[in-house]
Amino acid sequence: MLNLKNKNVVLIGFMGVGKGTISRALIKKTKRFGVDTDDLIESMENRKIKAIFDTDGEAYFRKLEKKTAKWLEKNVKNAIISTGGGFFKVDNLDDIGTIVYLRSSFDGILKRLREHENADLKLAKRPLMSDKAKARALFKDRSVLYEAKADIIIDVEDRTIEAIIKEIIAVLKLKTEKE
Ligand SMILES: Nc1ncnc2c1ncn2[C@@H]1O[C@H](COP(=O)(O)OP(=O)(O)OP(=O)(O)O)[C@@H](O)[C@H]1O
Numbered sequence: 682m683l684n685l686k687n688k689n690v691v692l693i694g695f696m697g698v699g700k701g702t703i704s705r706a707l708i709k710k711t712k713r714f715g716v717d718t719d720d721l722i723e724s725m726e727n728r729k730i731k732a733i734f735d736t737d738g739e740a741y742f743r744k745l746e747k748k749t750a751k752w753l754e755k756n757v758k759n760a761i762i763s764t765g766g767g768f769f770k771v772d773n774l775d776d777i778g779t780i781v782y783l784r785s786s787f788d789g790i791l792k793r794l795r796e797h798e799n800a801d802l803k804l805a806k807r808p809l810m811s812d813k814a815k816a817r818a819l820f821k822d823r824s825v826l827y828e829a830k831a832d833i834i835i836d837v838e839d840r841t842i843e844a845i846i847k848e849i850i851a852v853l854k855l856k857t858e859k860e
């Protein structure tokens with residue numbers, strides 16, 4: 682039985698796997714509201730994630746993620762929620778909504794980001810992506826954890842955005858509306 686708590690769809694996965702992109706496509710198709718946890722944190726703090734990491738460190742950022750998770754559980758319903766790459770570790774993830782893990786290999790993610798015209802800028806914004814060897818090790822450690830947290834797993838490598846959202850909509854039986 683799927684966890685339909687709050688009727689939110691919570692997208693988890695590694696940096697650059699496509700959480701933001703898939704979220705926006707789902708928002709368009711379902712006409713639901715959408716929020717992104719990294720964006721919520723940046724607006725709450727009025728500064729970029731890189732600045733938060735540089736000035737106050739990762740532990741402080743993780744506290745902000747926990748605070749955001751509590752707020753989402755209490756206040757957000759029927760939404761598409763995209764998350765930062767490490768957000769899946771918050772204690773109450775299950776209580777926020779149905780957890781969808783967007784899965785790809787690490788090389789698949791790097792290939793995608795390289796194809797993206799603003800790839801360098803995108804990588805520079807993500808402190809944990811700056812050292813490729815460390816990022817690969819983090820990916821390896823996390824892969825099993827993402828899978829354990831997921832209500833459903835959607836493979837995204839070498840698939841179109843349209844095919845990916847079609848599968849999510851079908852599996853979660855989300856209502857869609859004409860554009
Ligand atoms: N299925 C897809 N097909 C083609 N390109 C894609 C697909 N999914 C994502 N992309 C592209 O990959 C890049 C990374 O996607 P996106 O920014 O959505 O990732 P993210 O998981 O939100 O990253 P982060 O958590 O670091 O912000 C973007 O340039 C996006 O256009």
Ligand SMILES: O=C(O)C1=C[C@@H](O)[C@@H](O)[C@H](O)C1
Binds near residue numbers: 695730765768
């Ligand atoms: O994977 C991670 O731990 C992170 C991913 C980004 O989305 C940001 O949330 C931040 O850079 C940390």
